[in-house]
Amino acid sequence: SQQGEEDPQALSIQEGENATMNCSYKTSINNLQWYRQNSGRGLVHLILIRSNEREKHSGRLRVTLDTSKKSSSLLITASRAADTASYFCATVLTGGGNKLTFGTGTQLKVEL
């Protein structure tokens, strides 16, 4: 299946540190998106990176995409306790319309 693998599965850091999460996928994509989900809640869209882009920034978020390696990373700088959540990458396949395929997710815990 196309479902992306994310690592690490869980990450625990101290407030102020940076958090890096990685996502790998299997087939050609149109774009890759990152979402955040607080426990038991819906998803919040964080950032979208197109297949012809290599890096994108949004506030404290930095996303990279390496289509040759079929991988992406999400970096959260200067993390805060409020960043504690699960983070998912999701891909839109080439020719896949707007259907999203989600990765396995990374549970991030930011401790005070």
Add this chain to the structure above:
Amino acid sequence: GAVVSQHPSWVICKSGTSVKIECRSLDFQATTMFWYRQFPKQSLMLMATSNEGSKATYEQGVEKDKFLINHASLTLSTLTVTSAHPEDSSFYICSATDRAWPRDQFFGPGTRLTVL
């Protein structure tokens, strides 16, 4: 803008009963709605895609007779879990795309279903 609501936010039912979950786009016309299921500490799995006025397209392995989807208007889609069993207990999330911005999916807050 681009708000999607779900109702109910949680529901508990007895095994064998049917449960209906509503997904509404509050301030835009949703030409396409998606239904996902998420088991605890797992990822979202797409169940089906529904387009207004047409039959839903189900993903492989999802029983269409068990998970009935109706997208009768541009602002409402419903998912009915028929003859629910404990293994159907899960978090059900819908998303919708705006006719004007078909690339972006807007997610609802989810519905927690517990089948006793």
